[in-house]
Amino acid sequence: MIPFYIIGYLLLVGFFLVEKFLRKGSKDMAETQFDRSSTRLISIVMGITFVLLFLSPLLNYLLKENMSPVWIGAVGICLGVMGIIVRCMAFCTLGRFFTRTLQKTENHTLVTAGIYKYIRHPGYLSDILIFLGAAMALCNWIAVIFVALTFPAAYSYRIKTEEKMLIEIFGQAYLDYKRGTRKIIPFIF
Secondary structure: OHHHHHHHHHHHHHHHHHHHHHOOOOOOOOOOOOOOOHHHHHHHHHHHHHHHHHHHHHHHHHHHOEEHHHHHHHHHHHHHHHHHHHHHHHHHHHHOOOOOOOOOOOOOOOOOOOOHHHHHOHHHHHHHHHHHHHHHHOOOOHHHHHHHHHHHHHHHHHHHHHHHHHHHHHOOHHHHHHHHEEOOOOOOO
């Protein structure tokens, strides 16, 4: 169990390292006219998730509710690593346009290359994969259920809000791009 805990926490470290070294866009958390509290919602969900993940070994011990099959932890590690890879691809492709809040930047350009050729929101997919993977690696049902329920709900709201902004900024070009890609899962959704 301890190796899974270590790897689960390393997935979170990977998330922060990608944030620190690859994010080129604004790190400002101030809400903009486009944001509609979506950044605040995601911050709350992530904050609760971090607490649950940090406490997972203790919760597993106290509640005797850990997920014991090794394959669950292994699947979680694979999901988390895929999430980090997707996040790196998204950051590198979007560059300075990858911001923490929804905002129009100077000389804003619609990016449709790289991973964005297949899905419109790979950064959100990466968060779901990383945090769900970490929860599975930490073998905690509470964290897995919390992430599985709250992350898709929070990011659905964020995607809806962001796509309204992008249609306002890019108009028909974004609508055309939207028709040819999926939101978050390549070729499916």
